[in-house]
Amino acid sequence: MTDRLIDAYDGVLADLDGVVYAGPSAIPGATAALDRLADEGKSLAYVTNNASRSSEQVATHLRELGAPARAEQVFGSARAGAELLAGLVPAGSSVLVVGSETLAECVREQGLVVVRSADDRPDAVIQGFSPALGWKDLAEAAYAVAAGAVWVATNTDMSIPQERGIAPGNGTLVAAVAAATGQSPSVAGKPEAALFRTAARHSGAERALVVGDRLDTDILGGNRAGMATALVLTGVDSVRTALAARADERPDYLLGSLAELYEAYPVVTGDDGTYTCNGATARVSGSTVTVTGREDDVDSWRAACGAWWAAHPTITTAAAPDVGFESAG
Numbered sequence: 001m002t003d004r005l006i007d008a009y010d011g012v013l014a015d016l017d018g019v020v021y022a023g024p025s026a027i028p029g030a031t032a033a034l035d036r037l038a039d040e041g042k043s044l045a046y047v048t049n050n051a052s053r054s055s056e057q058v059a060t061h062l063r064e065l066g067a068p069a070r071a072e073q074v075f076g077s078a079r080a081g082a083e084l085l086a087g088l089v090p091a092g093s094s095v096l097v098v099g100s101e102t103l104a105e106c107v108r109e110q111g112l113v114v115v116r117s118a119d120d121r122p123d124a125v126i127q128g129f130s131p132a133l134g135w136k137d138l139a140e141a142a143y144a145v146a147a148g149a150v151w152v153a154t155n156t157d158m159s160i161p162q163e164r165g166i167a168p169g170n171g172t173l174v175a176a177v178a179a180a181t182g183q184s185p186s187v188a189g190k191p192e193a194a195l196f197r198t199a200a201r202h203s204g205a206e207r208a209l210v211v212g213d214r215l216d217t218d219i220l221g222g223n224r225a226g227m228a229t230a231l232v233l234t235g236v237d238s239v240r241t242a243l244a245a246r247a248d249e250r251p252d253y254l255l256g257s258l259a260e261l262y263e264a265y266p267v268v269t270g271d272d273g274t275y276t277c278n279g280a281t282a283r284v285s286g287s288t289v290t291v292t293g294r295e296d297d298v299d300s301w302r303a304a305c306g307a308w309w310a311a312h313p314t315i316t317t318a319a320a321p322d323v324g325f326e327s328a329g
Contacts, residue, residue: 005253005265009228011043011205012261013196016050016058018213018235019258020067023163027234031066033258040262044073045203047196047210049155049189049217051078051128051170052100075199077189081126081154082106084188088150089124096120096149098141099128103154118143127177127185128154129170138173142180151177155189157217161235191221200227211258213237215249228252230261239301243289243308244320250309256298266299268306275306279328282307288322295325 006012012034014020020030037044046069048058055074062069081103085095091111096118097104104114107126115122118140125144145151157169178184189195200208209228212218213235222229230253231242242254253265268277275282280293282303289308293300308321 003264004262006040006042006209006261009042009207009209011045011200011203011208012037013045013047013199013203013205013208013210013222013227015212015214015218016046016048018161019211019232020062021065022161022235025163026065026067027257029257029259030234033261034067036262038068043203043205044068045199045205046074047190047199048074049077049157049170051076051081051103051154051189052130054102054105057102073203075195075202077154077195078103078106078128080195081128081152081188082110082112084186085124085126085150085152086110086112088152088186093123094120096122096125096140096144098125098133098137099154100130103128118147121147122149124150124152126152126154127170127174129173133173138176141177145177145181145183151183151185153185153187155217156187157214159236161213166236190217191224193221193225196221196225196227211255215241215245215251219251220249223248230255232258233298239298240320240323243301243305243323244318246316246318247314250305254298254302254305266302268302270306270310273307275303275310277303277306284308284311284321288324290324290326292326292328300325
């Protein structure tokens with residue numbers, strides 16, 4: 001066993017959906033774990049692909065849920081998208097904003113002119129999530145992109161955890177425009193590294209731990225930024241998708257909840273092909289991982305990941321092995 005996991009880091013970069021809350025409700029224990037960071041002398045920043053709300057709106061929502069939050073701790077993809085777009089078009093360019101008023105305001109702050117229709121012949125399109133978006137909005141984006149407008153997406157999250165389940169995210173809306181036009185946008189938010197590096201720099205974290213619930217955005221982005229990553233199993237991805245993850249989406253840690261930041265993280269050791277985590281062991285034979293341990297114990301999956309990842313250290317596509325469980329003894 002090691003020291004407490006949090007002791008190795010001076011700050012946390014936390015995702016929101018699936019980590020702090022799902023829909024309107026806080027995930028049990030999450031806000032208490034985040035509130036404790038200040039007492040531990042650790043910095044906290046929120047890194048989110050949500051482009052529909054301002055930093056102050058996000059911070060207000062977090063405080064209402066009981067989490068510590070100030071606007072300056074929230075780093076979202078709306079601002080990142082507007083900044084990316086400003087580097088692609090001249091000052092004063094016209095931009096069709098397909099998204100929230102928060103996104104439109106970020107665009108204006110970059111010295112760009114917001115328009116509302118493809119008939120205005122915009123120089124660019126920026127697309128971000130808003131629950132109010134409909135077919136007409138996507139059609140306007142498609143018309144403008146097809147006519148040659150520069151296209152930026154704030155993020156390409158395919159899903160969003162909600163209280164009732166998993167709902168379509170901005171990536172599904174971006175995919176609709178891509179399918180209609182045959183074009184692909186430049187993407188500002190996660191999994192690009194810049195958002196994480198900006199958050200770490202502004203929060204003063206030199207040894208940041210990225211905590212997220214998605215392999216394809218949080219974990220991939222944190223890995224690209226050269227930071228340690230922890231997948232928390234309260235949102236989109238699971239122990240099974242983590243096991244099958246391609247090499248650059250593999251987290252350093254698997255956490256059942258944010259409370260485990262303050263626990264010792266169990267070491268996974270390998271000896272002659274057998275990987276051990278506490279009392280669980282795992283071995284690979286062909287396309288099968290055989291685990292000795294309980295299926296509902298995260299340590300079993302930590303051992304399984306150790307074994308499978310060691311056997312397939314560089315795979316570039318997700319590959320799910322067959323997993324079999326045996327009882328100890």
